[in-house]
Amino acid sequence: MASATGGGRWERVRKGMRPRIREVRRSMFLLRRSPLAIVGMVLILFVVIIAVLAPVLAPPLPERLQPDPSINRMDLQSPKPPGSNYTFQYLGTDGQLRSATISYPFGTGESGEDIYYGVIWGARTSLMIAITIVGIAALIGLILGSIAGYYGGVIDEALMRVTDVFLSIPSIILALAIVAVLTRSLDNIVLAMIVAWWPAYARLVRGQVLSIKESAYVESARAIGARGWRIIFRHIMPNSISPMLVAVTMDMGMVVLAAAGLSFIGFSQPGVCEWGRMISAGSELIFSQVLYEGQVYNPYWAWVFPGAFIFTFVMGFNLLGDGLRDLLDPRTRR
Amino acid sequence: MRTYIVRRLLLLIPVLIGISIFVFCLTRIGGDPAALYANPHMTDEQRDIIRESMHLDDDILTQYFYWLSAIFRGDWGTDPTNGDVPVTQSIMEFFPATLELTIVSVFIAVILGIYLGTLSSSHKDRAVDHTTRIMALVGVSLPIFVMALVLQYVFYSYLGWLPAVYQYDVVLFSRYAAGWNTYTGMFLVDSLLNGNLVMFIDGVKHIILPSLTLAFSLVAVITRLMRSSMLEVMDLDYIKAARSKGLPERQVIGRHARRNALIPTATVVGMSFGTLLGGAVITETIFAWPGLGRWSTQAIVQLATAPIMGFVLFTAVLIVLSSLVVDILYAYLDPRVKLG
Numbered sequence: 001m002a003s004a005t006g007g008g009r010w011e012r013v014r015k016g017m018r019p020r021i022r023e024v025r026r027s028m029f030l031l032r033r034s035p036l037a038i039v040g041m042v043l044i045l046f047v048v049i050i051a052v053l054a055p056v057l058a059p060p061l062p063e064r065l066q067p068d069p070s071i072n073r074m075d076l077q078s079p080k081p082p083g084s085n086y087t088f089q090y091l092g093t094d095g096q097l098r099s100a101t102i103s104y105p106f107g108t109g110e111s112g113e114d115i116y117y118g119v120i121w122g123a124r125t126s127l128m129i130a131i132t133i134v135g136i137a138a139l140i141g142l143i144l145g146s147i148a149g150y151y152g153g154v155i156d157e158a159l160m161r162v163t164d165v166f167l168s169i170p171s172i173i174l175a176l177a178i179v180a181v182l183t184r185s186l187d188n189i190v191l192a193m194i195v196a197w198w199p200a201y202a203r204l205v206r207g208q209v210l211s212i213k214e215s216a217y218v219e220s221a222r223a224i225g226a227r228g229w230r231i232i233f234r235h236i237m238p239n240s241i242s243p244m245l246v247a248v249t250m251d252m253g254m255v256v257l258a259a260a261g262l263s264f265i266g267f268s269q270p271g272v273c274e275w276g277r278m279i280s281a282g283s284e285l286i287f288s289q290v291l292y293e294g295q296v297y298n299p300y301w302a303w304v305f306p307g308a309f310i311f312t313f314v315m316g317f318n319l320l321g322d323g324l325r326d327l328l329d330p331r332t333r334r
Numbered sequence: 335m336r337t338y339i340v341r342r343l344l345l346l347i348p349v350l351i352g353i354s355i356f357v358f359c360l361t362r363i364g365g366d367p368a369a370l371y372a373n374p375h376m377t378d379e380q381r382d383i384i385r386e387s388m389h390l391d392d393d394i395l396t397q398y399f400y401w402l403s404a405i406f407r408g409d410w411g412t413d414p415t416n417g418d419v420p421v422t423q424s425i426m427e428f429f430p431a432t433l434e435l436t437i438v439s440v441f442i443a444v445i446l447g448i449y450l451g452t453l454s455s456s457h458k459d460r461a462v463d464h465t466t467r468i469m470a471l472v473g474v475s476l477p478i479f480v481m482a483l484v485l486q487y488v489f490y491s492y493l494g495w496l497p498a499v500y501q502y503d504v505v506l507f508s509r510y511a512a513g514w515n516t517y518t519g520m521f522l523v524d525s526l527l528n529g530n531l532v533m534f535i536d537g538v539k540h541i542i543l544p545s546l547t548l549a550f551s552l553v554a555v556i557t558r559l560m561r562s563s564m565l566e567v568m569d570l571d572y573i574k575a576a577r578s579k580g581l582p583e584r585q586v587i588g589r590h591a592r593r594n595a596l597i598p599t600a601t602v603v604g605m606s607f608g609t610l611l612g613g614a615v616i617t618e619t620i621f622a623w624p625g626l627g628r629w630s631t632q633a634i635v636q637l638a639t640a641p642i643m644g645f646v647l648f649t650a651v652l653i654v655l656s657s658l659v660v661d662i663l664y665a666y667l668d669p670r671v672k673l674g
Contacts, residue, residue, distance in 0.1 A: 161348050161349075161352060162352065164348065164349050164352065165348075165349055165352030165353055165355075165356060168349050168353065168650060168653060168654050168657070169353070169646070169649070169650045169653065170611065170649075170653070172615070173611070173615070173645075173646060173649055173650070174646075176615065176630070176634075176642070176646070177356075177357070177360055177642060177643070177646040178360065180360075180634055180639065180642045181360050181361075181363050181639060182363075253475065257475075257477055260477055260479075261477065261478070261479065261615075261616050264477075264479050264616060264619075265615060265616060265619055265631045265634060266631065266634055266635055267634070276477070276479075279477070279479060279480060279483070280479075282483075283479065283483055283620065286483060286486055286487060286491065286498075287490075287491070287498070298487070298491055300487060303480070303483050307477070307480035307483070307484075310477055310480070311472075311475055311476050311477070311480065314474075314475040314476075314477070315471065315472070315475040318471055318474060318475050319471065322471070
């Protein structure tokens with residue numbers, strides 16, 4: 001008996017989902033015709049594949065292992081110092097700066113660390129921080145924005161004043177101020193960025209909710225006696241999601257850019273596989289000349305490779321976001 | 335108009351209070367607030383005197399009011415990165431360089447952005463348009479510090495055309511700048527006021543790379559905006575009217591379309607001063623530009639909290655005030671803006 005009701009319920013859910021599925025299919029079709037969005041998706045896929053396959057593409061090599069004295073007990077599968085979520089770069093065994101060779105495809109940095117290794121594992125770090133920051137900030141924004149927009153009044157007024165303050169300061173300066181009083185670590189950069197990022201989402205959702213709140217279907221839901229929470233979660237949130245989707249996609253890139261900026265100016269942990277920090281380390285070599293195997297080099301590889309990867313990552317999300325915006329904007333859609 | 339300005343000023347008050355609360359909270363989170371004023375050479379008694387003078391044993395609300403009154407008196411703590419002078423004095427010392435860099439960057443970005451945006455819209459869906467759009471996307475996707483490194487690598491290390499760091503050549507300065515007076519702190523302006531053409535040219539050479547770096551992402555934003563608002567305007571009836579009365583295309587675009595498309599761009603430019611101040615932190619650090627941004631990163635490296643809080647407070651207030659000015663100017667420029 002219970003299973004029969006469950007089945008009936010499932011049937012109803014499926015029926016309810018049908019128009020949405022059709023809508024998603026149609027969107028996918030339109031997206032496929034936008035060449036720039038396709039390029040964006042390919043770039044994102046490229047980074048995701050690198051991140052997933054990092055242990056295969058750049059396995060930690062025990063013979064190169066001379067761990068940073070500050071990083072104890074390295075795990076061979078993925079060298080993370082205790083208490084950290086992020087992989088760390090090996091320091092080279094010889095402290096030799098070298099240009100690209102077979103065993104070091106992207107050359108080595110100042111203390112002989114393998115740039116290729118750092119860049120590959122850096123993809124994982126970037127994806128992790130982007131998903132964490134954007135995910136949590138968007139969730140906070142979605143919840144607070146919906147409540148403020150739906151209930152209005154004092155709650156709304158209070159939230160708007162708080163977001164006014166946050167939005168009046170550029171997010172990178174806001175985040176800078178927050179990490180400055182905490183200890184230096186990538187986790188604190190992530191924390192500061194979440195604090196700096198949620199108000200923009202809250203404002204976006206609130207605006208959407210305000211315009212949807214008066215629509216006929218919300219009115220009829222209210223007329224049949226649906227409660228506030230049900231209306232917010234079942235009717236308002238699903239229908240206000242599309243501008244949010246564009247913002248989230250764009251921000252995946254922007255957040256990584258800003259986090260890299262913060263770690264560039266010195267908030268990151270030394271040794272972590274993170275592109276911004278690697279570029280920062282490489283930039284200190286920009287005026288130097290190194291003698292390696294009889295030739296003089298300017299060690300550009302130490303910043304060019306992580307720079308190229310961060311660019312790929314951000315460009316991918318920007319292209320996809322641009323494509324999604326054209327797609328979801330009803331004026332340009334059909 | 336006057337009621338609009340008054341209303342706008344009243345709206346400013348909660349924001350300013352909010353900013354002060356935010357910065358105050360940060361100074362209390364980050365360990366002992368007395369450390370802001372202390373330096374390593376102090377004895378324990380001296381520290382106790384500081385604690386007492388800051389009312390650190392009172393409740394938090396009292397602390398806030400004492401802190402706020404200190405801020406209003408201009409007592410923002412001391413700056414260990416700059417020989418323990420007051421933070422306010424450091425800000426006055428480093429701000430002109432940042433302002434100069436920001437003005438030059440906005441100037442470059444506006445000229446380039448408007449030109450490229452117009453070009454892109456009048457050649458819609460042709461090669462020029464696609465190139466400009468891709469360039470604009472690159473502009474927002476490339477990290478500002480990578481852009482800076484590329485410019486330094488190409489123009490300094492590889493071609494050797496332009497200097498890579500600092501505001502002027504120190505050797506040249508010691509040779510040619512006898513009797514130099516600092517009037518404004520902005521190097522280009524000062525060199526002109528001193529009538530020193532050698533240093534002016536040297537200053538121009540030094541400002542090119544950092545200002546291009548800073549302008550790069552803004553150019554991208556302005557180009558995209560200019561393109562879309564031009565396309566919107568070009569569909570309107572008065573453009574058709576201008577065309578049908580036989581005006582040459584140049585005049586239709588330059589006189590009629592561009593002027594109206596400029597309005598949204600003007601707002602973005604006004605707002606971007608703030609973003610540029612944020613971007614300046616990184617740019618100034620790479621180019622060793624002696625402005626607020628580099629000052630604050632030095633404070634970060636030396637773990638000096640007072641200058642960082644001073645920097646945040648100063649930039650936040652500056653941005654809030656500049657957006658006020660932009661709003662008022664905007665209402666003044668565009669009579670269609672509903673005042674109220």
